[in-house]
Amino acid sequence: MVTDHRKLPRRRGEALSAAIFQATLDELAEVGYARLTMERVAERARASKASLYRRWPTRIELVMAAVYHSLPGPGSSPDTGNLRDDLLALLRRTAQALSGPAGEAMRGLLGEALSDESRAAELRAHSQGAGRKMMAEVVRRAVERGEVDPAVVTPRRLETGQALLRQHFLFDGLPIPDGLLVEIVDEVLVPLLTK
Numbered sequence: 001m002v003t004d005h006r007k008l009p010r011r012r013g014e015a016l017s018a019a020i021f022q023a024t025l026d027e028l029a030e031v032g033y034a035r036l037t038m039e040r041v042a043e044r045a046r047a048s049k050a051s052l053y054r055r056w057p058t059r060i061e062l063v064m065a066a067v068y069h070s071l072p073g074p075g076s077s078p079d080t081g082n083l084r085d086d087l088l089a090l091l092r093r094t095a096q097a098l099s100g101p102a103g104e105a106m107r108g109l110l111g112e113a114l115s116d117e118s119r120a121a122e123l124r125a126h127s128q129g130a131g132r133k134m135m136a137e138v139v140r141r142a143v144e145r146g147e148v149d150p151a152v153v154t155p156r157r158l159e160t161g162q163a164l165l166r167q168h169f170l171f172d173g174l175p176i177p178d179g180l181l182v183e184i185v186d187e188v189l190v191p192l193l194t195k
Contacts, residue, residue, distance in 0.1 A: 024066035033108020074133035
């Protein structure tokens, strides 16, 4: 028997958003991005479709919001006390996220964006650059410790590790071998940031 969500106590604000985000991630894990619908998310969250569409007018916005909500923020960047271990911990965290609903969302979002320029523009508009922000925090701390010369820190260098990881994820799939992460750190990132 299906319970009518309208007869349950009303949730608002963060409680409602959290339920919707969890329902979105659960749907991604169960049916994938291509089959995810706003209707099924609303049903799973025991919320009205109107409450979803008011906050997130499109599926892209909803999925991106749910994924960003599930990921650690830049302030939680690894802090082991040295650059190499921080970089490795950050890439391991990213690889773990890509193996779950966040990875499923990324594949679906990119697939949709590749076939439709307006979808690509929407994806770019809602991207928050979380990976780049966490990398910037790791490198900022390394600069403070004297491990990295601030003159070598550039946007491209900050994006390199995450870009190589995404490249492997998109073209080689899962699982992402830990050895690859070590190679990215030891052969690319540490040399780029410490020369």
